[in-house]
Amino acid sequence: MSGVPASSGRSAGRGGGLDRRxxxxxxxxxxAMVLCIAGVIDLVSHVPRTPDxxxxxxxxxxxxxxxxxxxxxxxxxxxxxxxxxxVVGAWTLLAYGIIAxxxxxxxxxxxxxxxxxxxxxxTLAVFAVDIPMMLAFSVARYQPVQTDGR
Amino acid sequence: MTITASQVAAAPPxxxxxxLPRPPASIVPLRGLPFAAAAVGLLIGSIASDWTWxxxxxxxxxxxxxxxxxxxxxxxxxxxxxRMSAQARAEFSARFMPAMLLLMPTLVTLTLGSxxxxxxxxxxxxxxxxxxxWIVASFFVVGTMAVIAIGILEPANLAVLFExxxxxxxxxxxGRLMRRFVYTAGVxxxxxxxxxxxxxxxxx
Numbered sequence: 001m002s003g004v005p006a007s008s009g010r011s012a013g014r015g016g017g018l019d020r021r022x023x024x025x026x027x028x029x030x031x032a033m034v035l036c037i038a039g040v041i042d043l044v045s046h047v048p049r050t051p052d053x054x055x056x057x058x059x060x061x062x063x064x065x066x067x068x069x070x071x072x073x074x075x076x077x078x079x080x081x082x083x084x085x086x087v088v089g090a091w092t093l094l095a096y097g098i099i100a101x102x103x104x105x106x107x108x109x110x111x112x113x114x115x116x117x118x119x120x121x122x123t124l125a126v127f128a129v130d131i132p133m134m135l136a137f138s139v140a141r142y143q144p145v146q147t148d149g150r
Numbered sequence: 151m152t153i154t155a156s157q158v159a160a161a162p163p164x165x166x167x168x169x170l171p172r173p174p175a176s177i178v179p180l181r182g183l184p185f186a187a188a189a190v191g192l193l194i195g196s197i198a199s200d201w202t203w204x205x206x207x208x209x210x211x212x213x214x215x216x217x218x219x220x221x222x223x224x225x226x227x228x229x230x231x232x233r234m235s236a237q238a239r240a241e242f243s244a245r246f247m248p249a250m251l252l253l254m255p256t257l258v259t260l261t262l263g264s265x266x267x268x269x270x271x272x273x274x275x276x277x278x279x280x281x282x283x284w285i286v287a288s289f290f291v292v293g294t295m296a297v298i299a300i301g302i303l304e305p306a307n308l309a310v311l312f313e314x315x316x317x318x319x320x321x322x323x324x325g326r327l328m329r330r331f332v333y334t335a336g337v338x339x340x341x342x343x344x345x346x347x348x349x350x351x352x353x354x
Contacts, residue, residue: 026301045277047270049277098190135304139305
């Protein structure tokens, strides 16, 4: 991963001060969340009819693309506390996994049609990348950068 | 979430921040975990057994607590915190933020999981239901609250807790993040008023 120091967004520097810039991970993550949630609302608001899956599918694809771009932008940053990012991200993923597991249990229990179930499962998968990344970033950005890299 | 002090490297000293109170060793209050697990267990049991009273209880108790906490924190506690000294604000945050980190996701899961199942059982989700527009409106309100909570509120909450664990926390940063936390709690509090309006319309 190449070392692109920064693009935009205020964040912490080596000492935790506001002296360097990082990609706008939180802001972009929020955009992805909005796209996902809009798709889910569209899907759920048509129950019990089988809705046209194309609009939520389009929103989900856009969200996935936004999350992928966010991952790439963040991965190119070298000047960052990756150790704290990984620790917070892993614990957040565990907590998210419990909540997502609850949701999947409910969807399967409700015998959702395969198309809707697949769409919701993929939405949860996109969230599984987006949410831990946002929360881990929000902590690691204020932590001092370590010299041992990733 | 347990993270040792060695995993968070030291920051350089900040003026006026040397004696800020620290949150407990574990970011998440571990003693609260059995209660959270019991609440989620009750929800799963209620869903699996189609237990209407259990679903009702989870939705009313969880939703009531969620709404009350959001309103209280955003509209009552928030302005008080804003007038506290940095030291008092930090001391309050060290005790308050870990509790919120466990309590709020549990209440939200409880409320939304049971609410969805209740709506399904009572056919509120059907487009033929006369109050369907209110249901869709509630999806928008909840979706907005989720974006605010996960995108702004929780990141600020976590960042404050980790900042306070540093040997020399940055008081200015903590104050800024706390203001963000309190403002967004106020916005979700106002959105909760919308939820109350919608839910009372559905119950009427």
